[in-house]
Amino acid sequence: MNNNIQTRKRKHPSRRQYFRQLRSTSQKRLIQTLLWIMLLFLLTCVSSLEQFLTHQTLSFTFNRNPNFLEFFNIDFRITHQKWIIIKLGHFTGFAILYFLLWKWNRKPGISLIAATILAILTEVLQLYFSRDGRLLDIGIDFAGIMLSFLVIKNFHNAKSNSREKSPSHSS
Numbered sequence: 001m002n003n004n005i006q007t008r009k010r011k012h013p014s015r016r017q018y019f020r021q022l023r024s025t026s027q028k029r030l031i032q033t034l035l036w037i038m039l040l041f042l043l044t045c046v047s048s049l050e051q052f053l054t055h056q057t058l059s060f061t062f063n064r065n066p067n068f069l070e071f072f073n074i075d076f077r078i079t080h081q082k083w084i085i086i087k088l089g090h091f092t093g094f095a096i097l098y099f100l101l102w103k104w105n106r107k108p109g110i111s112l113i114a115a116t117i118l119a120i121l122t123e124v125l126q127l128y129f130s131r132d133g134r135l136l137d138i139g140i141d142f143a144g145i146m147l148s149f150l151v152i153k154n155f156h157n158a159k160s161n162s163r164e165k166s167p168s169h170s171s
Contacts, residue, residue: 029104036100037118040093044122045129050082066127074136090137094119095144102152115145 046052047061078084094115101111119141126133 026104029100033097033100033104036097040097040118040122041125043089043093044125044131047130049086049131050080053082053085061130063128063130066133068127071124071127071133072135073132074134076136087137087140090140091144091147093144094141095148098145098148099152102148108149108153112145112149116142119145 042058043049043052045060047059048057051057051059097118098111098115101114102108105111119138123133123135123138123141
């Protein structure tokens with residue numbers, strides 16, 4: 001046998017390297033998602049979001065007996081200067097949450113359900129921290145979730161349609 005025979009170098013990583021890299025990427029995405037959820041819960045539980053936004057002060061007040069009827073109070077009035085920013089925060093925060101959940105698990109239905117459950121949970125939890133948990137805010141959260149869902153769905157549909165029309169995939 002000739003010892004000078006060179007072994008072929010692989011152009012692609014081995015299966016083991018591929019799965020190790022995939023697992024590492026998945027773990028990073030999970031950590032990103034969990035950090036975002038923690039931030040949402042922190043913002044949910046802070047006693048005064050306006051105080052946090054204007055003075056960067058965190059305080060927490062736990063209420064063992066919240067008034068659950070406030071949850072169903074539908075009030076579209078702008079109650080303070082930061083109201084629109086806070087509602088945009090709801091919308092954006094949950095749009096990002098859906099995207100991170102989907103990026104982590106690549107399952108749109110599960111991501112949609114998980115993001116919606118977290119939206120409901122954060123609003124109910126606000127009642128326990130002397131905040132205004134509202135059904136209206138769940139609607140705003142869900143609108144952000146659905147926008148993210150639809151953008152991703154349309155992006156993937158457009159991507160798969162362009163693949164089908166490309167000359168390399170035609171028969």
